[in-house]
Amino acid sequence: MGAVLLLSVGTVWGLAFAPxxxxxxxxxxxxxxxxxxxIVAQSSYMMMGVAGLILLVWRMKLADVVAAAIVPLGFSMTLIALFTGAIWGKPTWGTWWIWDARTTSMLVLLFLFIGVGALxxxxxxVETAGRACAVLAVVGMINIPIIKYSVDWWLTLHQSSSISLTSAPTMPSSMWVPLLLNILGMYCFFGAVLTSAVRTGILIREQNTVWVAEVVAGEVDNDVF
Amino acid sequence: MFFDSFGAFLAMGGHAFYVWLAFGLTLLLILGNIWRVRALRRTFFRQYMSKQVRSREDMKELHL
Structure with a gap:
């Protein structure tokens, strides 16, 4: 609900009212x-990496369910970021694609999500797959700071950050408030879809237990699904 | 409202194709993800009910 509210207000404001x-x-x-x-694409990868670390260190099964549920969602977020970036690049830079540091490192992020999913x-x-994916996810975390600092380390066509947590915005509030709403909204959307996928994921993994049978029976009675 | 008319809003100052393509693709992928998790849940319940999925091999087919 929060995601719908934030995203619709932020999008309508950004599309129709911002200068x-x-x-x-x-x-x-x-x-x-x-x-x-x-932003959410990179956060989701970090989350998958941390979940991988938790799985490797503490062998927590839930962490693997979360990591597995993040893959298609993080892939979608990265794909949207790349798509919209290309569409934005055409009228702004004059090209759909350029192999500069930011775009290339984001493409690597997309391939990392594909790689973890394929693995x-x-x-x-299930246990071996979880551990192998965790190792790949943790190693792939090296890409996140590369994406973040790519616009500072190399000469890129991509502009550097226009908003940050620590300094005043460089655009008027009528421009950045809807952006902030959409960032929060996208996090809420990610959280909502991830939670739903994790709930189902837990039921799938634990399907041979008595409590899952009870949950399924209860849901069928209430006709929830 | 930044635009003078609804027509001007749709035209996006000549950038209509790019702006609406970007927002359309995003909406598609967002709705697709919502559909995917719902389908996952439905599939699990259906297969669980039919008692056919009780082995670990079949579990893998659910593609979490």
Missing amino acids: ADYQQGNSFRIMYIHVPTA RDAISS
């Missing part, structure tokens, strides 16, 4: 989905 950019015109409005999805599908033992 146009003085250099880019109205194409800058793509920012209202490009930035939130890119899980390729190994038949």
Whole structure:
């Protein structure tokens, strides 16, 4: 619910009410989905890496369910960020794609999500698959600071951050408030979908237990699903 | 409202194609994800009810 509210207010505000950019015109409005999805994509990978670490260190089964549930969601977020980036790049940079540090490192993030997902599908033992994916996810975390600092370390066509937690925004509030709403909304959407996927994931893993049989019986009685 | 008319809003100052393509694709992927987790849940319940999925091999087919 929170996700729907935040995303609709932020999107309508960003699309219809925020002033146009003085250099880019109205194409800058793509920012209202490009930035939130890119942020959530990176956060979701970090979350998967931390879940992997928890699985490897403490052998917590729940961490593996969470890590597995993040893969398609993080993949979608990265894909949206790349798609919208390409669509934004065409009128702004004059090209759909350029192999600069930011775009390339985001593409690597996409491949990491694909790789972790494929690795899980390729190994038949749930325990082994979980551990292999955890190792890959943890090693792949090196890519996150590379994405973040790519615009500072290398000369890139991609602009550097226009908002940050620690300094005053460089745009008027009528521009950044809807962006903030959409960032929060995208996190809520991610949280809601992830929670639902994890709940089902737990039922799948524990399906041979008595409590799952009880849960399923209860849900069928209430006709919830 | 930043735009003078609804027509101007749709036109996005000449950037209509890019802006609406970006927002449309995003909406599609967001709705797709919601559908996916719901389908996952439905599939699990259906298969659990039919008692066919009781082995670990079949569990893998659910593609979490």
